[in-house]
Amino acid sequence: MSEENTPQQTPETVPDVSQFCPKGDVLVVAEHILGELQPVTLELLGAGRILADKMERKLICIVMGHEIGDIPQKMIEYGADKVYVADHEALKNYRTLPYRRVLVDFLESLPEPPHTTLLGSTTTGRDLAPRIAAHFDTGLTADCTELDIGPYEHKSKVDPTKIGLYPNCLYAIRPSFGESLKARILGPWKNPQMATTRPGVMIPNKPDSNKKGEIVKVPVNLKEDDTRLVVEETIREMSKGIKLTEADVIVAGGYGLGTVEGFELVKKLAACFENSAIGASRKVVDLGWIPYQHQIGQTGKTVRPKLYIACGISGAIQHRVGMSKSNIIIAINKDPDAAIFKFAHHGIVGDCYQIIPEMIKQLQENKVKREVEAVVGTH
């Protein structure tokens, strides 16, 4: 864009940017649910390790919570060099203000601010990261899908105070404008550079049980102000089922199903598959056919399963952005002109009430056949 094409400044206007080249490490803020490390944290450790190695810095982590068991050890196995642990009863459940306090105190206690601080784009990360960024008046890039570090020469005439060559700049890449564009967001003149990353995108390291690391306790000093909000009750209603972002197969229903009963078929079809989950388009969530937690798309979740079966979904851009990265997309829709047939891999034009029961029937027959083959094969 224009930023990069502006002519080079005369040397006397170039300010000293060495103050913006901190020696700090790469920090990952861990997320866990009552002692169970979230997959996004392992993914962040994978991405953070690459960034830290590139700069020859350490990969450090902070875990906040209470009675967190072997999480610090596990994080070392997945790539962390040093894990800071803030253990306090008041941190048992995630709450914005106490976690904010601990993280702010911790960042201020470090001899050098982290070069880069990473959190997951989860309900927790998106709640906490903006507050930390605002506190330190630093930049925060939301929902990244790629991260890299490298030199960046800023030449913009609009703000001469920022002109200069930044040796280690975080390249945070995120989808924008309904995912039709990839935007490269930079901000090397404020530290720490911060980003949240979308779950399911970064690749975790293979755990190494021989890897050595340091575990350090950090103090927790909460103030009265920090406990203004009280958690009355926490219900993990979906913890028994499989989460959309982790499912291999998603069967999703849309307005084309006609009635709420259509979801019974969707559920039956999903039940044919291992590690499957139910998805939905916004319209049927708005109609109350299925809870919001199942919504996929711009205003819902982003998923990338191995197999996505869209039943009666028209394929509006808002839905497409949430599921277009699925490995195989199968679409069933009565309307041959439905937008979904423009980006699905396989399509059937037909009535869901005929196609889905037939599919369930044939899959069950297939399963029997496969089992017979398996048995015969062993003889």
Next chain:
Amino acid sequence: MSGYNIFVLVKQVPDQGSKAGINPDGTIDRAKAKRMLNPFDRYALQAALHTKKSYGGTVTAISMGPPPAVEILMEALEHGVDRGFLLSDRRLAASDTLATAYALYKTVLYAGKFDIIFCGLQTTDGDTAQVGPQLAERLNLPQITYCEDFAIENGRVQARRIIEGGIQRVSTGMPVLVTVANSYHPLEYKSFRGAWRVQQLARRQEELKQYIQTIDLDLIGADVERCGLKGSPTIVAATEKVGEIGGSCTMHEGHSPDEMVKEIIKSTGIREYLVAK
């Protein structure tokens, strides 16, 4: 004086469902694009109006954007909002979330005393979900993000919010900032009376100014260095178009559902994922 001072933040965004104003490279020409109230803000607006209806008080809508954004404040007025502020200033151009939250913070202080600030969960043009929490940090407020149910009991806010794989019930005193999830109740239709009243107002610009005030950075005493591109610690350095997907869909035709399904099972390998046992 009874009831609560309720603020709601609203934003005008380009309608991505419309082709108008989309440049060939996929970026949005905001001057030409069809404009709309950010869909997420409809839930925030509903929460604000519902709170007013249930517990009394006044609703103030606050927006930041170019002059046409006054349209969404008019829309909010039609729905029953009492007054609106539009922060409009060329020096706000290229604001990132931090600079936006700072400008909104100064606007909120200018707009007066408040008990609750409702925000949409995120916008459909930025998708960051950051401005609400950043504003809460500036104002030193507790925040309830991903809120899907909201009530006030004995002067305390009771809310239900979405968390990873579940829900949480929380309570807090006021003032508080709440970002509303779209599992909250959808925005009710505007009343005929409300729409008619605003239509009349639109003809009397002087009178309209009593309800919707357009303000700038000088008036609210904002530090210009902290606004717009200058106040933004991040910039969009480059954009790259993501390849168009499409055109490769294999249609499985057949005379009966039986044939079509057979085809699709054969060619997609979906048997791989069947439940074992």
